[in-house]
Amino acid sequence: MSVVSRLGRPLRQDRLTLLLLLTCLALMTKVYVMLYDTPEDTPPTPRSSAELLDNPQESSLPLSSASHRSRREASDPESGTRTVYVITATYPRPEQEADLVRLSQTLMHAAPFLFWVVVEDAPQRTPALAELLERSGLRYVHLIAEVPELALPRPRFWGRVPRGVASRNTGLSWVRSHATAGVVYFADDDNSYDIRIFTEIQKTRGVSVFPVGLVTELGVSSPVVIGGQVTDFYDGWHGGRRFPIDMAGFAVSVTLLKQRPNAAMPYRAGYEEDGFLKELGVTREDLQPLADECSQILVWHTRTEKVAPIRPADLNKFQGSNIVALMDHLLPMKA
Ligand code: UGA
Ligand code: MN
16 A cells, blocks of 8 residues: 555655755756856955966055045945956057056056956067056956967958957956956957946846947947846847847856856857857846946947057167157057
């Protein structure tokens, strides 16, 4: 005679149901943890973390340039102390120093909780940039992009070559192996940033999204938000993308990044953001709108006008003058 439960079903069946329920619960917890990490994540302690041991450049860097206001915010539990890893793809050109002076001095306002991952698309580090980073007082790492041989950039989109992809992927690998918590944000070197964007980004659970000004003739690229939910995308070019989002319009938690160790940016112009977000395994419903439910613009996709290649000075004519030093400084950037 079989043992029968209160509901009349055999006990064996009840056990099975319980087991199934427990498995479901475990799976749901796993999926939740995979998609979100909490804003209470503690940032790595810069002085003792592996990232400093791995990078001697950083160990001598004081945080002295942090503004008073940023310091106050960093110690405020409400605004959080989560580290924001800003990945900047950059390459040597005459405008590089001007762009990076502007960007570095913007980032200084968020210095206490910011870590700058600068990745140069060049065979070696540009000396003027190395000096600029050192002077900034920011926590940083200065890397060279690793272009995988089998993934050399190929023009696929109206002849356009994707830019900055190897740099961003190199930056992602660095963050995966050096960070334990925090948020990642891709800040191209020529955009314009309101410093409030960096404290907003600290709230990122899985993937956060926000408007970017000056994208296409629409003037802005933004998620459409209704009642706190992303329902669509307002963008001048959809191109069959699931996530028509600008590179400057999203941030990702380090936890999610590490849970998707192979998620990378594709070498496909116009589809870098979309490809990466798809590989992170998120859905539109998972996107977390920031910047007052996407009603404020805190970043603009500006572009620096390109200048003509630099013509070296006739050093015979200027021997013994300041022009020699100026040329020493400028020429590594002329590429
Ligand atoms: C747009 C998109 O916003 C970028 O996300 C995208 O990577 C790029 O187009 C593209 O064509 O794929 P846009 O402002 O037009 O950006 O491009 P750039 O500012 O010239 O380049 C984007 C970033 O990549 C910059 O930070 C730039 O310094 C860097 N870059 C550019 C390199 O690292 N290597 C290069 O050869 C060119
Ligand atoms: Mn740009």
